[in-house]
Amino acid sequence: xxxxxxxxxxxxxxxxxxxxxxxxxxxxxxxxxxxxxxxxxxxxxxxxxxxxxxxxxxxxxxxxxxxxxxxxxxxxxxxxxxxxxxxxxxxxxxxxxxxxxxxxxxxxxxxxxxxxxxxxxxxxxxxxxxxxxxxxxxxxxxxxxxxxxxxxxxxxxxxxxxxxxxxxxxxxxxxxxxxxxxxxxxxxxxxxxxxxxxxxxxxxxxxxxxxxxxxxxxxxxxxxxxxxxxxxxxxxxxxxxxxxxxxxxxxxxxxxxxxxxxxxxxxxxxxxxxxxxxxxxxxxxxxxxxxxxxxxxxxxxxxxxxxxxxxxxxxxxxxxxxxxxxxxxxxxxxxxxxxxxxxxxxxxxxxxxxxxxxxxxxxxxxxxxxxxxxxxxxxxx
Numbered sequence: 001x002x003x004x005x006x007x008x009x010x011x012x013x014x015x016x017x018x019x020x021x022x023x024x025x026x027x028x029x030x031x032x033x034x035x036x037x038x039x040x041x042x043x044x045x046x047x048x049x050x051x052x053x054x055x056x057x058x059x060x061x062x063x064x065x066x067x068x069x070x071x072x073x074x075x076x077x078x079x080x081x082x083x084x085x086x087x088x089x090x091x092x093x094x095x096x097x098x099x100x101x102x103x104x105x106x107x108x109x110x111x112x113x114x115x116x117x118x119x120x121x122x123x124x125x126x127x128x129x130x131x132x133x134x135x136x137x138x139x140x141x142x143x144x145x146x147x148x149x150x151x152x153x154x155x156x157x158x159x160x161x162x163x164x165x166x167x168x169x170x171x172x173x174x175x176x177x178x179x180x181x182x183x184x185x186x187x188x189x190x191x192x193x194x195x196x197x198x199x200x201x202x203x204x205x206x207x208x209x210x211x212x213x214x215x216x217x218x219x220x221x222x223x224x225x226x227x228x229x230x231x232x233x234x235x236x237x238x239x240x241x242x243x244x245x246x247x248x249x250x251x252x253x254x255x256x257x258x259x260x261x262x263x264x265x266x267x268x269x270x271x272x273x274x275x276x277x278x279x280x281x282x283x284x285x286x287x288x289x290x291x292x293x294x295x296x297x298x299x300x301x302x303x304x305x306x307x308x309x310x311x312x313x314x315x316x317x318x319x320x321x322x323x324x325x326x327x328x329x330x331x332x333x334x335x336x337x338x339x340x341x342x343x344x345x346x347x348x349x350x351x352x353x354x355x356x357x358x359x360x361x362x363x364x365x366x367x368x369x370x371x372x373x374x375x376x377x378x379x380x381x
Contacts, residue, residue: 200283
């Protein structure tokens with residue numbers, strides 16, 4: 001009997017574990033206008049594995065790094081640009097760059113109603129883009145082994161006069177107007193739960209896997225004639241064939257302790273087995289805090305002080321060539337490299353050849369104008 005008791009206790013503990021650790025996500029922490037969210041982004045995540053389906057898992061994301069904390073304020077939709085298009089919205093927030101998202105929070109869900117910002121092809125056209133129907137971003141109650149399917153569409157008509165000069169030079173005709181149609185299909189599954197550790201915190205989490213397929217079509221209209229699909233022509237003209245059909249997989253880790261997801265792991269579109277980006281809850285581990293809608297064009301080095309490797313995060317830069325330089329305290333260049341950058345990008349460099357001390361790093365555009373200069377400290381163990 002004494003030998004069997006430990007086995008019985010082990011079995012009882014194993015049976016009780018799911019009831020002790022598995023969580024349900026309720027609507028108590030749904031976002032609302034007036035809330036402020038704090039997140040950080042690692043664009044070069046190392047050692048991050050979203051794991052496999054199942055319960056009782058342990059995720060160690062303590063290797064995540066970010067140069068600053070991103071402060072996102074949820075605003076009253078009546079005060080936002082394009083807000084009249086979304087009368088049922090309960091808040092709006094900057095999603096990335098110059099793009100604003102309008103959301104509706106109800107008792108059972110948080111839905112994305114649409115966007116205000118620039119077109120998905122980055123042609124520089126400001127558009128109001130309602131989703132039909134709205135896409136649910138979070139549900140309540142959310143429990144383990146839930147599955148959901150959703151579809152939505154965007155239709156963005158605009159005049160050819162709004163296009164940058166030269167964009168349509170390769171077309172065999174000149175359309176009066178263009179229309180971009182985007183079809184979204186999404187499959188969500190709450191397929192795992194467990195404990196996640198990120199810099200500054202440990203949380204019980206419920207994981208939702210999202211697979212989203214985006215198909216973009218472009219139509220042209222000439223005079224009284226019907227719309228004509230010119231997607232293939234535009235794709236070759238812009239050399240963007242891969243952009244018109246994409247499938248992206250991401251993993252959302254929700255907790256009943258936080259309005260922000262504890263982590264959002266986005267996989268590489270070209271290599272679905274590789275992690276491309278992780279946005280995670282910021283727990284005051286970075287000293288700099290920046291409003292997401294006010295991110296300055298520039299570059300940030302981290303970790304700083306650095307020992308062997310340092311990451312340079314480029315933010316909100318117009319497309320073009322930029323030279324990144326490291327200078328010693330006498331202003332002498334000790335390292336430099338030229339990058340082709342558009343928007344946000346992160347690069348990792350080896351600084352093991354630099355001696356211990358204080359340096360400056362500087363970003364210069366293709367006209368020779370210095371955009372920003374900051375301090376970099378190199379230490380040695």
